[in-house]
Amino acid sequence: MKREQKLQELISELGVHLKSLSYQRATQLKYQRGWQLLNDFMVKNSIEFYNSQVGEKFISSIMKNRPYEKLCRKEKDLIRIANVTSEFQATGVIKFRSISKKYNFDGEIGKIILTYLEHLKLRGFAAKTLESKKIYLLRFLDHLKANNILSLNRIESQHILQFINNLGIYSKATIHNMFSTLRGFLKYLYQNEIVLIDFSYVIPKSSYKKERKLPTTYTKDEIKRLLKSVDRANPKGKRDYAMMLLAARLGLRASDICRLKFENINWKKNMIRIKQTKTARTVELPLLTEVGNAIIDYLKFGRPESELQYIFICINQPYDKLKEPTLHSIVTFYLNKAKISNLHKKKHGPHALRHSLACSLLEQKTPLPVISEVLGHSSTESTKTYLRIDLDSLRQCSLEVPDLNSPYYIQEVN
The missing domain is CATH 1.10.150 (DNA polymerase; domain 1)
Structure with a gap:
């Protein structure tokens, strides 16, 4: 029906x-x-x-x-x-109808670039990273073609410097990434004796440093209102509720929620074990009673019959695996339905629920290594960014500012 x-x-x-x-x-x-x-x-x-x-x-x-x-x-x-x-x-999704761009890596240099990208893939570089590097190296290849440089042995430092001088139209972040990509490629050519000169020294060092933005978080009351706004009397509501609980209570990323399979849940041990899509790191998380009951409710009374091994699927045919943009839309829809204030000023996808969990754990004085383990970070360095949103702890670190007429300022002036 x-x-x-x-x-x-x-x-x-x-x-x-x-x-x-x-x-x-x-x-x-x-x-x-x-x-x-x-x-x-x-x-x-x-x-x-x-x-x-x-x-x-x-x-x-x-x-x-x-x-x-x-x-x-x-x-x-x-x-x-x-x-x-x-x-x-x-x-629950819209198929992309745009024509994908074709990259033309022809000629001697183009083939070497493709070999280099394959080398990086074997080293474990992420698909998104490889896609970015492919674009940067394509721009360099187009620059060489425009200057009639069709062979590696014809490349000189001046050709590389000309390419660098033409990067002014790009953002600092893009230029920094281009420098890094090109430096790595040139080192690869020299180390594998494809060229006789190490031109990587020509690439200037970039002082650019990406400033991490403050994570968007929601209060415990807002998370409660969000979950309460879901109508769990229908199959879609049962599915949406279980997915949002996985983000809000366990901090799972959208990619891991959408790729969650039956084999990832050990019901006897009440444990979820997954290999994270982003980090390729395996994590084990406790299957909280609230989360487990929500998943069971969905599987028994909401999930269509399907041989697909993914837990969360579309509610109507074809019963495909849910995509990350769809989960983002689901969370945003219920945040609006819950009438969360100032929503237009915040990020409103499942990642914000993950950030909110980290903030909640900090408020409970949970040690950073524990939070890092829960969120599946590869190191506590990634977790430290949440320290900036722990306002109560930051207030304890504040120093009292002396009055303007105090001896402190008089000494400073003298």
Whole structure:
């Protein structure tokens, strides 16, 4: 049976999802106008709930037995909006329709770059890191091609310096990453005797240092209101509640929640054991009673029958594994539903729930190494950033400021 849902509830979730996918503001407004026309159509025809059949009727009212090629741009957009709305209701995600960029690493230098990237992959570099390095090295390759440098033995220091001088249009962070990537590539060429000169010395040292932003956190009361806002009487609510509990009570990342499999839960020992997607580090966490009961409730009364080994799946066919942007949309939807104040000034995805757990543990005077173990950090250095949000402890470190007419200032002046 196709799922029925109030249109306003559906477009509220979908609107958040579009925003999480970084859809342009103009595109979001176009969807809003399309949904208004869809809503008018439902009101006119006394339709209370939306499903795919309603979407098809709406599309038929637009086409009026005309071929798709005869429709205007606005009408085609409305059809796409209706199809996307039905797709999101059925699967919880929107398939990307943009054409992926093809990288042209041709020629001698291009092939060496691909060999270098494969070398980094074997060393365990993350996929996102490799993708960034691929883009940076492609820019360097394009620069060499533009200067008719098609062979490695023709590269000179001046070609590298010219490339560096043209980086002024980029941000400091991008320039820093480009320097690092290019330096590593040039060292690789020399160390493997592909070139006779170590040109890595040409790359200047960057003084750039990324400043960590303060993590977004929510209070215990706000987390309580968030979880209470979930309607756990339906399959979607049971699933959403269990997923948010994993983030709020155990601090799991969105990637690990979406990839959680049945084999990761040891019900006899009440333990969750996972290999983290981000760090590739295996962590073991206690399966808290509250979390375990929520997962059981979902598995028994909410999860569709599926042979998929992932615990959390879409509520309608096709029963695919949930994607991280969808979980982000879910958390944002319930934060809005819970009417959390100043939400527009905060981050509002599952990672904020993870940050909130860390803050709560700090308030309970939990040692940093323990918090680091709970969050699955590779070292306590990553955990130290939370010290900046432990206001109570910071207040204890504050020093009393002497009055302006005190001997302290008089001595300083003299």
